[in-house]
Amino acid sequence: MSVHSETKTAKRENGKFGEFGGRYVPELLVPVLEELEEAFYHYQDDPEFHQEFEYYLKDFVGRPSPLYYAERLTKKLGGAKIYLKREDLNHMGAHKINNTLGQVLLARRMGKEKIIAETGAGQHGVATATVAAMFGMDCEIFMGAEDVKRQALNVFRMRLLGARVNEITRGTKTLTDAVDAAIQHWVENSEDTFYLLGSAVGPHPYPVMVREFQSVIGRETREQILDAEGRLPDYLLACVGGGSNAIGLFHPFLDDEEVEMIGVEAAGLGLDTDKHAATFSRGCPGIIHGYKSYVLQDENGQITPVHSISAGLDYPGVGPEHSFLKASGRASYESATDQEAVEAFKLLSEIEGIIPALESSHALAYLPELASKLDQDKIIIVNLSGRGDKDVYTVAEEMGTDLK
Amino acid sequence: MSRISSTFESLKRKNKTAFIPFLMAGDPNYDLSLEIIKTVDRSGADLLEIGLPYSAPLADGPTIQKSSRRALDSGFQPRQVFELVEDIRRESHTPLIIMSYINLIHKFGMENFITRCRQSGVDGIIVPDLPPEEGEELKNISSQIDLIWLLSSNSPASRIDRVTRAAEGFIYAVSTPGITGSREKISLEIKNTISKIKEIREIPVCVGFGVSRPEQVKSLAEFADGVIVGSAIIEVIERAVNYPAGDIEDAETEEKLPVSINQQNLLDQLEKFIRNLTEPL
Ligand SMILES: Cc1ncc(COP(=O)(O)O)c(C=O)c1O
Numbered sequence: 001m002s003v004h005s006e007t008k009t010a011k012r013e014n015g016k017f018g019e020f021g022g023r024y025v026p027e028l029l030v031p032v033l034e035e036l037e038e039a040f041y042h043y044q045d046d047p048e049f050h051q052e053f054e055y056y057l058k059d060f061v062g063r064p065s066p067l068y069y070a071e072r073l074t075k076k077l078g079g080a081k082i083y084l085k086r087e088d089l090n091h092m093g094a095h096k097i098n099n100t101l102g103q104v105l106l107a108r109r110m111g112k113e114k115i116i117a118e119t120g121a122g123q124h125g126v127a128t129a130t131v132a133a134m135f136g137m138d139c140e141i142f143m144g145a146e147d148v149k150r151q152a153l154n155v156f157r158m159r160l161l162g163a164r165v166n167e168i169t170r171g172t173k174t175l176t177d178a179v180d181a182a183i184q185h186w187v188e189n190s191e192d193t194f195y196l197l198g199s200a201v202g203p204h205p206y207p208v209m210v211r212e213f214q215s216v217i218g219r220e221t222r223e224q225i226l227d228a229e230g231r232l233p234d235y236l237l238a239c240v241g242g243g244s245n246a247i248g249l250f251h252p253f254l255d256d257e258e259v260e261m262i263g264v265e266a267a268g269l270g271l272d273t274d275k276h277a278a279t280f281s282r283g284c285p286g287i288i289h290g291y292k293s294y295v296l297q298d299e300n301g302q303i304t305p306v307h308s309i310s311a312g313l314d315y316p317g318v319g320p321e322h323s324f325l326k327a328s329g330r331a332s333y334e335s336a337t338d339q340e341a342v343e344a345f346k347l348l349s350e351i352e353g354i355i356p357a358l359e360s361s362h363a364l365a366y367l368p369e370l371a372s373k374l375d376q377d378k379i380i381i382v383n384l385s386g387r388g389d390k391d392v393y394t395v396a397e398e399m400g401t402d403l404k
Numbered sequence: 405m406s407r408i409s410s411t412f413e414s415l416k417r418k419n420k421t422a423f424i425p426f427l428m429a430g431d432p433n434y435d436l437s438l439e440i441i442k443t444v445d446r447s448g449a450d451l452l453e454i455g456l457p458y459s460a461p462l463a464d465g466p467t468i469q470k471s472s473r474r475a476l477d478s479g480f481q482p483r484q485v486f487e488l489v490e491d492i493r494r495e496s497h498t499p500l501i502i503m504s505y506i507n508l509i510h511k512f513g514m515e516n517f518i519t520r521c522r523q524s525g526v527d528g529i530i531v532p533d534l535p536p537e538e539g540e541e542l543k544n545i546s547s548q549i550d551l552i553w554l555l556s557s558n559s560p561a562s563r564i565d566r567v568t569r570a571a572e573g574f575i576y577a578v579s580t581p582g583i584t585g586s587r588e589k590i591s592l593e594i595k596n597t598i599s600k601i602k603e604i605r606e607i608p609v610c611v612g613f614g615v616s617r618p619e620q621v622k623s624l625a626e627f628a629d630g631v632i633v634g635s636a637i638i639e640v641i642e643r644a645v646n647y648p649a650g651d652i653e654d655a656e657t658e659e660k661l662p663v664s665i666n667q668q669n670l671l672d673q674l675e676k677f678i679r680n681l682t683e684p685l
Contacts, residue, residue, distance in 0.1 A: 026532055030535050301508040302459040303507075
């Protein structure tokens, strides 16, 4: 049986990907998640739902996003041909909106009036506030105080879009604490509130649902590369925080054994420091935020603080389907440091005229190692998950430039 | 029959409602938490619920989060709870239940965890982020230890049925949809859930989450077999430990523990608080 069909059949039963995934949540949330699961599977098979989803993807988000041949980057690295899947060109500048759009359409059909979401970089918060504004729904975003500081621009955008930003001041004041706070708020308000989770993580059905909404990336990519090259790529490359842009790109290719998949996680200041978010490189299986997966934890099982220059990768867990793909050997996972990501950020800006998100820069950072070793007839597709405008302050600071 | 079940039997014969205090192991440190638990036990506990401090307590409100943080900051780690239980067991036979998030048990190794529970004298475990659907493995290896499941006022009939039939020791009924923490008002909606449970099977049902006052204890005692109180007791400890009024992050910037907690004073206050709470029972 192929990996693909195995996950497809597994998901219908209990949301397990091999030993990973599941639903490790307080009793109160079980009926709420069951209701959501029911609704999701119902509308997944509903042609009207799909029509509406596709309509907004096209006319509101601007899909399909181009698959761009990065000619100068290819030359510079001197190896495999490099294509960029331009999710940075989506409305609001990241892949996040594919998922928020899908979930908000579901929320409306379920009769929920309020949307809540967690956010790290603020990208998911903005993407959520965007669709909430578009449908006139009440929206509250949970964001760690540390991230609020790092991502002032996105906080302002969310407020402009009419969302309330709830600053979380507990724990490490980052994404993981924002998730805790959002889940807790949901427990108390599930009656009228829809929790719009931003990555392929969390209890079932979220990892499946987010993957399905993000898979539009991989489906388009497949068609586009067949058009351009008449064949499938040799490598898919994507950054991995929770893993939604990566699984969205990978999933439609799982059955194509000739396509290798590589996820790149954040090595922060280095894998041998305690300041990184390299869940696969340094974590082990555990349970976090309602699902079983690789988790960064200490020898006692306490979740350890994480660090990455990019707030969107600054998370101690990883989507359960990625843990399954790693365990089965179908995908492999590498890491890039803050510094390597900044270098890639600068490189792509300089030679392609594209300023990438720091998250996406982690995927780009693995290119020199991969591309230059490969022959020129090989093809690599990198998921350019977002644009980097939000990160220019961070990078300027890193380069010693004072913008204020 | 388990020690938990026989305790409920004997309370029932006396027509009494169980009082179950919840305390965090290691808060504010090993030694004082041992004294606190012993004092609370002597002051009127019928069963004891002891939590393992965890870095990401999903079902807990600010009071218990901070309690966890204090325990961890003092250097206490979950595995020390077994030593703590052994120390408690030197003078007490009160049924004792451990509350632990699943990741701690997973990291420990389930078999290992259960073995240590048995050896140290633990009678039951509550895992707040492990619904029965995910709990098969733990259930299969935990003979002699009661696995306590939770139900709430939003649990549909099919879940009530399933959980009630599988239940061991007692059922933990969550008073109000939400997280732990003292509440002004407790909804009595949970009463319906309890009647449904009792139609299926005669098993003790204890109500927790938010209970903080004698009046609440009194009204719950009219239909519940036990009342669980956590945050309200821990607030007494929090005040004594005397962190600034603010949030955890304020606490973290302050020195770890004030040099002198007036230990005897704290234990006296706890005793008084518990006696006052259990007065109506
Ligand atoms: C542009 C961008 N890429 C990637 C990520 C990481 O998320 P995921 O791993 O779910 O794709 C984020 C998260 O905020 C992001 O904003």
